Amino acid sequence: MSPGIVVFLLGLFAVPIVLLSWGHKIRWLSPAKRSAFWGAVIGHCAAGVLALSFGMIPPESWTPDETVRGFLGLWSLLVLPVLGGVGGALFGPHRR
Amino acid sequence: MAATVLKPDPPVAVRPVHRATSRQRMSKAAFHIHLWLGVLSTMALIAIAITGILLNHKRGLGLMPEVEHAPSAAFVDATSLERLAHAALEAAPPAARPGWNPGDPVDVGLIDRMDVRPRNGFVKVRLRDKASTEATVDIGSGRVVHVGRRGDVFLEKLHSGEIFGGQPFVILSDIAAVALVLTLITGYWLWLVPKLHRGHERKKGGDHA
Numbered sequence: 001m002s003p004g005i006v007v008f009l010l011g012l013f014a015v016p017i018v019l020l021s022w023g024h025k026i027r028w029l030s031p032a033k034r035s036a037f038w039g040a041v042i043g044h045c046a047a048g049v050l051a052l053s054f055g056m057i058p059p060e061s062w063t064p065d066e067t068v069r070g071f072l073g074l075w076s077l078l079v080l081p082v083l084g085g086v087g088g089a090l091f092g093p094h095r096r
Numbered sequence: 097m098a099a100t101v102l103k104p105d106p107p108v109a110v111r112p113v114h115r116a117t118s119r120q121r122m123s124k125a126a127f128h129i130h131l132w133l134g135v136l137s138t139m140a141l142i143a144i145a146i147t148g149i150l151l152n153h154k155r156g157l158g159l160m161p162e163v164e165h166a167p168s169a170a171f172v173d174a175t176s177l178e179r180l181a182h183a184a185l186e187a188a189p190p191a192a193r194p195g196w197n198p199g200d201p202v203d204v205g206l207i208d209r210m211d212v213r214p215r216n217g218f219v220k221v222r223l224r225d226k227a228s229t230e231a232t233v234d235i236g237s238g239r240v241v242h243v244g245r246r247g248d249v250f251l252e253k254l255h256s257g258e259i260f261g262g263q264p265f266v267i268l269s270d271i272a273a274v275a276l277v278l279t280l281i282t283g284y285w286l287w288l289v290p291k292l293h294r295g296h297e298r299k300k301g302g303d304h305a
Contacts, residue, residue, distance in 0.1 A: 001261060005260055005261060008260070012139050012140060013136055016135045016136055016138065016139070017132070017135070017136060019135075020131070020132065020135045048139050048142070051139075052142065052143055052146065055143070055254065056146075056147075056251070056254070058227070058245075058247055058250050059226040059227070059250055060225075060226045060227035060245065062226070077139070
């Protein structure tokens with residue numbers, strides 16, 4: 001199993017589970033953590049749309065040195081929620 | 097003789113023990129199954145649903161070539177499979193048959209499948225290239241009727257999960273399907289059981305009145 005597939009499976013199944021268990025405690029989280037949570041949720045939703053869209057590009061259109069499709073199709077489901085979480089914690093509305 | 101006076105025990109504050117009924121326990125379990133499985137399988141189910149809709153309309157969307165054809169000869173006079181495959185390979189674009197040149201013997205490694213349609217009088221020869229190129233060949237004359245790509249093959253693999261690494265990954269769509277069934281059942285439970293219970297309680301209250 002390639003690293004891309006492992007990351008994809010983590011993003012597909014592990015990230016929603018982590019977000020859901022995190023969301024259960026949202027009332028007791030600090031404002032920064034709440035912003036991080038919502039950032040991660042938005043990141044995961046955006047990644048879902050991107051992964052679906054780029055995943056449906058037919059294989060004859062793929063080029064061997066293409067990285068954007070691989071990133072958005074496989075890695076984005078894990079990377080974007082993490083980036084969204086970090087972004088939410090650093091620049092979320094709690095800082096205003 | 098001293099009289100024995102029996103005094104009652106002082107009242108002890110009895111804390112009511114709330115025991116969940118089996119219905120309440122089932123409802124709680126149903127809620128958690130519904131929530132966790134729903135969240136776990138959302139992305140996979142959306143992908144399966146979208147690819148399913150596209151596959152249902154593959155002809156309309158032009159993902160699968162529609163070739164109208166009538167048999168040009170009796171089935172008994174059909175050309176040999178080897179000659180039909182040769183004709184298909186010759187007609188296919190060079191990118192779809194790497195390393196094979198017209199005149200070479202048929203390389204079966206390049207062919208995915210040959211789908212014979214005796215009533216229509218043609219065979220669909222699908223190649224194993226990225227685009228899943230398919231040539232439609234008349235089984236009577238060996239004439240190539242149509243050459244085109246099969247966009248639905250990739251969608252089918254995405255739909256089943258096979259695209260991620262072959263047959264073992266079909267388990268991904270199986271997991272999503274089982275999750276969907278359990279989510280539906282628990283959804284019905286969560287909606288229907290409180291309604292039925294309330295109706296039952298109301299009836300009981302009406303009987304006592």
